[in-house]
Amino acid sequence: MSAASINYTICFDRGCFTKYELKYSKVKKLNQKKLTMRGSAAVTPRSLEIAKIAAPNLQKQVRIGVLGASGYTGAEIIRLLLNHPYFGITTMTAERKAGEYIGSVFPHLITQDLPKMVAIKDADFSDVDAVFCCLPHGTTQDIIRDLPKSLKIVDLSADFRLRNISEYEEWYGQPHRAPELQQEAVYGLTEISRDEIKNARLVANPGCYPTSIQLPLVPLIKANLIEFKNIIIDSKSGVSGAGRAAKEANLYTEIAEGIHSYGITRHRHVPEIEQGLSDAADSEITVSFTPHLMPMSRGMQSTIYVEMAPGVAVEDLYHQLKISYEDEEFVEVLKKGVVPHTRNVRGSNYCLMNVFPDRISGRAIIISVIDNLVKGASGQALQNLNIMMGFSENTGLHYQPLFP
Numbered sequence: 001m002s003a004a005s006i007n008y009t010i011c012f013d014r015g016c017f018t019k020y021e022l023k024y025s026k027v028k029k030l031n032q033k034k035l036t037m038r039g040s041a042a043v044t045p046r047s048l049e050i051a052k053i054a055a056p057n058l059q060k061q062v063r064i065g066v067l068g069a070s071g072y073t074g075a076e077i078i079r080l081l082l083n084h085p086y087f088g089i090t091t092m093t094a095e096r097k098a099g100e101y102i103g104s105v106f107p108h109l110i111t112q113d114l115p116k117m118v119a120i121k122d123a124d125f126s127d128v129d130a131v132f133c134c135l136p137h138g139t140t141q142d143i144i145r146d147l148p149k150s151l152k153i154v155d156l157s158a159d160f161r162l163r164n165i166s167e168y169e170e171w172y173g174q175p176h177r178a179p180e181l182q183q184e185a186v187y188g189l190t191e192i193s194r195d196e197i198k199n200a201r202l203v204a205n206p207g208c209y210p211t212s213i214q215l216p217l218v219p220l221i222k223a224n225l226i227e228f229k230n231i232i233i234d235s236k237s238g239v240s241g242a243g244r245a246a247k248e249a250n251l252y253t254e255i256a257e258g259i260h261s262y263g264i265t266r267h268r269h270v271p272e273i274e275q276g277l278s279d280a281a282d283s284e285i286t287v288s289f290t291p292h293l294m295p296m297s298r299g300m301q302s303t304i305y306v307e308m309a310p311g312v313a314v315e316d317l318y319h320q321l322k323i324s325y326e327d328e329e330f331v332e333v334l335k336k337g338v339v340p341h342t343r344n345v346r347g348s349n350y351c352l353m354n355v356f357p358d359r360i361s362g363r364a365i366i367i368s369v370i371d372n373l374v375k376g377a378s379g380q381a382l383q384n385l386n387i388m389m390g391f392s393e394n395t396g397l398h399y400q401p402l403f404p
């Protein structure tokens, strides 16, 4: 920028266009979906104003599609993307809510100018570089199979998480219809697999429970600090984990003022957790896993009971977690004795964890907390796409937890 003039670029996506056209007479409405203006202007209050608006838009160089924008993880990725300097939303899809604007489905987004949601069959992927696929598992395989091969994809569903197709079919109760894509998919537990994620076209974003469980256990298993048997995991989730589609079991009266277990011994995250832990151990690990539903909208805690390897003390587990995550922005091993609370990660991409001695000698209790919709879904998905597109991993993820 010279002292006398200022370079500006204005890149208007559909929806944003009219707003700025009214505001800045320099911008002529063209009959285009997208208009990019470049030039220079004398430094005046107006040109500075244009540049201020233009700078972030200029940089929105990656065009994003959100499939399943009308669901909880879709809404959450939109919330995060709206503050992302390089990713701009050009396409959004819905099923029942197709034809509606996001603000009518999610009023907390009503102030945002975003494209109308369309049915997937009507979506135009010609102006999309990457998609977040926020669709129910089972539906995702067919849809991803038909997307242009040039697209980078982060799939939030479980469809491509299990390498073993027959295991998928057993736990999800349906045939896998895109096994060839499964071979290509990279399991996207960011802190553990970022080197593979960098070169991936299709990333299978981990489940929320498996994220909260593998983050603390993988480093301890890799360091041989815990026994590979008798791992007991007790997890608790907020109700948004079940998605937005109406279900009787998720009515306020069924959830409020109580807590209950579900999926005992047969929850579909068991094979995903065991796959990750077995990879870390390089031998087969089985776990006891029981999820619970909590009367809160978002948040997740996993309490994990382990046996330490002979001669290992709780301090060794703590030290290992500390050194494993000392350079990680989104995983925080708390000070000794501090108990992680789900309320301290709400709305953020953080995982907080700590390890405590059990009163039974030789055993330890690990606690980790995440926001199921952020680190457990959309936040981690954004972390992964940042890596896939060559941006700094934390871009657009500087949200501090909400309080209260």
Ligand SMILES: NC(=O)C1=CN([C@@H]2O[C@H](COP(=O)(O)OP(=O)(O)OC[C@H]3O[C@@H](n4cnc5c(N)ncnc54)[C@H](OP(=O)(O)O)[C@@H]3O)[C@@H](O)[C@H]2O)C=CC1
Pocket (backbone or CB within 6 Å): 067, 068, 069, 070, 071, 072, 073, 074, 093, 094, 095, 096, 097, 098, 120, 133, 134, 135, 136, 137, 139, 156, 157, 158, 206, 207, 208, 240, 241, 242, 243, 244, 245, 372, 373, 376, 377
């Ligand atoms: N909620 C969570 O905490 C987490 C969820 N996930 C996974 O992310 C995915 C999305 O979850 P979530 O956002 O909670 O789910 P929701 O039920 O809230 O949203 C599902 C979305 O998919 C759309 N949809 C439903 N059926 C179809 C179909 N047949 N074809 C095309 N679109 C369809 C819905 O559109 P419409 O509403 O318009 O019908 C909606 O936009 C799931 O696979 C889930 O398991 C992963 C980690 C955590």
Ligand SMILES: CC(=O)N[C@@H](CCC(=O)OP(=O)(O)O)C(=O)O
Pocket (backbone or CB within 6 Å): 156, 157, 158, 206, 207, 208, 209, 237, 238, 239, 240, 241, 242, 243, 291, 293
């Ligand atoms: C509370 C609740 O119902 N949670 C969901 C898990 C969350 C989720 O969406 O699972 P994926 O990450 O595999 O998609 C469940 O138990 O099936």
